[in-house]
Amino acid sequence: MPKVFIIIVNFNGWPDTLECLGSLEKVDYDNFEVVLIDNASTEKPPLYSVIPGLTRNLKVRQIYNDFNLGFAGANNQGIKMAQGCGADYILLLNNDTTVEPDFLNKLVEAAQSDDKIGIIGPYIYYYDDPAKIQFAGGKINWSKTRGEHILQLNSDVIPAKAGIQINSGLNSDLDSRFRGNDRPVSYITGCALMTKREVVEKIGPLSEDYFLYYEDTDWCQRAKNAGYKCAIVPESKIYHKQSKSAGEFSYPYIYYHSRNGLIFGWKFGPKIIVAILSVWIFLKQIIKYLTGYKRAWARPVMKGVVDFWKRKRGKLEGYY
Secondary structure (H helix, E strand, O other): OOOEEEEEEEOOOHHHHHHHHHHHOOOOOOOEEEEEEEEOOOOOOOOHHHOOOOOOOOOEEEEEEOOOOHHHHHHHHHHHHHHHOOOOEEEEEOOOEEEOOOHHHHHHHHHHOOOOEEEEEEEEEEOOOOOEEEEOOEEEEOOOOEEEEOOOOEHHHOOOOOOOEOOOOOOOOOOHHHOOOOOOOOEOOOOEEEEEHHHHHHHOOOOOOOOOOOHHHHHHHHHHHOOOEEEEEEEEEEEEOOOOOOOOOOHHHHHHHHHHHHHHHHHHOOHHHHHHHHHHHHHHHHHHHHHOOOHHHHHHHHHHHHHHHOOOOOOOOOOO
16 A cells, blocks of 8 residues: 655644544545644644544644745645655645545545556535535646636536546546536646655656745646646545635735746746736736726736746745
8 A cells, every 4th residue: 555645734724724634534544644834823733642632543743834935845845754754645735625534545546547647636625515616627728827727516517427537638427518628637736636756756846936826737737748647536525615825815815826827837838928928917907006996906916927027936025
């Protein structure tokens, strides 16, 4: 049974992390460990071994950071530890998730079935609406230099028969409305992303240029460029509370998405399109700002574009 290391990064979200650990204690896969990394939270979480309310059936290694290293930086700490401890698979898992007991079995089984599968993930459902799918694979929109979810739909339109969706497109087991559409699984979200050790050794760890958002898309693209596939397993299910770290549509959330999409596009896509797009995005925000339409949105977008032009990478100064 392959050894899996599950990496969880906590940042001021201990109640969510506690619930996540509780769900992991019920996982029926026998060979995994957890690396729990606190990313400079204002309140240091307690040791797993003394947390009340948990059965403490997990093997948990804990790391406490004095500074917020971002999503990539913190996860890279866990990745390095996992590699040093003999991991066969490394799974990045958001702290604001809960999992089904068989989710890990399903992921490992699917990954073992094809040597070319390098990165794999589960179906992700909304925590507050568990019948609705939040993520079922991603695609890259190169004209807008951004990653997009393939679909968000109610689970009752997905037949009981399931399988693995790989790069070539959606499986025929999906509702007929989606059959024949050219919607490849180009990336797996870092909310729940499992990779083989050999992939990390070949392409390296997560890029820390982004600090938050798009490092998962970058990793998947690098894996694909190295000859691996990205796959998603509908039978493997987890539930996500979404955007707990930066706050959905907060200034940092908008900034990182605006800047990092351009960084990603410049790195992997046609540079001329990215250059033109960045100018167009900036001009649109000026109009919004001057007219007062979505002015609060325009500010972080403009800041993101300007920092992209200045080749600023990593953390947004003045924010966590």
